[in-house]
Amino acid sequence: MSSVPKANIPAYNDAEKGTLDVQPLAPATTYFPNDEKKAIVVADKPPADLPVAKKEAPPPVKPTPKGKKKVSKWVLWRLWFNTYRKFFTFTFGLNMIGLGLAASGHFPYAIKYSGAMVVGNFNFAILMRNEVFGRILYWFVNTMFAKWTPLWWRLGCTSVLQHLGGIHSGCALSGVLWLLLKVVNNFRHHDVNHDAILIMGVVTNLAVMVSALSAFPWVRNTHHNVFERHHRFVGWIGLLATWVFVILGDTYDPDTRQWNLSGVHLVEQQDFWFTIGMTVFVALPWVCVREVPVDIELPSPKVAIVRFKRGMQQGLLGRISRSSIMEYHAFGIISEGTHAKYHYMICGVQGDFTRSLVNDPPRTLWTRELKFAGVSNTSTLYRRGIRVCTGTGIGAALSTCLQSPHWYLIWIGSDQEKTFGPTISGLIHRHIGPERLLLWDSKLRGGRPDTMKILKETYEYWDAEVVFITSNYIGNSEIMQGCKEAGIPAFGTLWDF
Numbered sequence: 433m434s435s436v437p438k439a440n441i442p443a444y445n446d447a448e449k450g451t452l453d454v455q456p457l458a459p460a461t462t463y464f465p466n467d468e469k470k471a472i473v474v475a476d477k478p479p480a481d482l483p484v485a486k487k488e489a490p491p492p493v494k495p496t497p498k499g500k501k502k503v504s505k506w507v508l509w510r511l512w513f514n515t516y517r518k519f520f521t522f523t524f525g526l527n528m529i530g531l532g533l534a535a536s537g538h539f540p541y542a543i544k545y546s547g548a549m550v551v552g553n554f555n556f557a558i559l560m561r562n563e564v565f566g567r568i569l570y571w572f573v574n575t576m577f578a579k580w581t582p583l584w585w586r587l588g589c590t591s592v593l594q595h596l597g598g599i600h601s602g603c604a605l606s607g608v609l610w611l612l613l614k615v616v617n618n619f620r621h622h623d624v625n626h627d628a629i630l631i632m633g634v635v636t637n638l639a640v641m642v643s644a645l646s647a648f649p650w651v652r653n654t655h656h657n658v659f660e661r662h663h664r665f666v667g668w669i670g671l672l673a674t675w676v677f678v679i680l681g682d683t684y685d686p687d688t689r690q691w692n693l694s695g696v697h698l699v700e701q702q703d704f705w706f707t708i709g710m711t712v713f714v715a716l717p718w719v720c721v722r723e724v725p726v727d728i729e730l731p732s733p734k735v736a737i738v739r740f741k742r743g744m745q746q747g748l749l750g751r752i753s754r755s756s757i758m759e760y761h762a763f764g765i766i767s768e769g770t771h772a773k774y775h776y777m778i779c780g781v782q783g784d785f786t787r788s789l790v791n792d793p794p795r796t797l798w799t800r801e802l803k804f805a806g807v808s809n810t811s812t813l814y815r816r817g818i819r820v821c822t823g824t825g826i827g828a829a830l831s832t833c834l835q836s837p838h839w840y841l842i843w844i845g846s847d848q849e850k851t852f853g854p855t856i857s858g859l860i861h862r863h864i865g866p867e868r869l870l871l872w873d874s875k876l877r878g879g880r881p882d883t884m885k886i887l888k889e890t891y892e893y894w895d896a897e898v899v900f901i902t903s904n905y906i907g908n909s910e911i912m913q914g915c916k917e918a919g920i921p922a923f924g925t926l927w928d929f
Contacts, residue, residue, distance in 0.1 A: 519598025527606035547703035553607030639670030728793035731853025743772030746831035747809025764828025778827035825902030884914035
């Protein structure tokens, strides 16, 4: 479940609606930027070895939608108070107890080393969002606990890895409040503090507050560019201000009212080393940024299939942008494996960035070569599982089923072959047999299915241990509620991180 209001999130995106309202449909076109003549290959139909939908009979009449099933408040509560919120409650609550004790004079250590309390929280918050740390953590869990450990333990590992954002949010907000306490204490004792320290304390506090506020879910999900610009660039300003604030505070002696410029005292302080850690964790992912050549396939006006060189392991996501530092967007990665020649991203047209991929296909894109792991990366923990997705969610789901014969794919959409083109269809039909594949075309079948009925039957037939879901907000919520009521272990898309 997510805390984002439903009004802020569309029920279905364009790609999930299919191509019913597009007349005529543009043929699938592939741009090859490496060719000076910009050769264009047109594919009006899928390859001959792929099944073709029968068109003799008109699609059945769409059934009358049933009333929404009422879900118990206990189920809703368990979904809302997920591991993310448990992590947030624990980290933020523990910090607030410490801050309360410090403010009341019962925690003198925190007052003496208040700078360490501030940057220590920020350091841990940034670490939770570091791609290198995340990949190492996923690798360790997938290597050590795959298949042989009890199911409850493996489910717990997946839940912890998926919801590390709760620690990130809890520590970040706690750091802001610890910093506020430190600045207030500095002003309370302004007679023994230098004006430069007081000024930098205010500047640092304002910067980190703006960065933190811009990351609230309703801002992030409804105004992505506002979130990214403020969270990233104001956050960088906050990091620079933190450096100045820490150095000034650690080199100024309030007792003698003099500056200690020897540097020995500075390197002995905890906050100095915590700030170094913050800087390394912030900078490390940007060291991996590269501009890479891409091929853009446009099977329909609503979807762009971006092709990159080299194969990838399953369960990874990548960030792409037209600029080296601006407007990065994350998409699931489709690949046949690390041995493959290419990997793909499916970009459904939802905003200015994805629309520009269709209207003005680029020859190159900026991306971080080091990809970050998503919840699907833990699929190796389980003996058998089900991957459910709708529309463009196939981008995050497909690799798991391509690379493992123990995963069953359920893909619900409208006119998938025409909307997503021969490349995606070819990958599915070459690697996933009919015994572990259900493609539901809502256009051909006259409407969306009873997803929970299908899922329960498939769960029993496939003898699955877990279900992974990638869908829109409403679809994800309904399936998660149904799985929770049915006692089926499931992990869905997050809007909280």
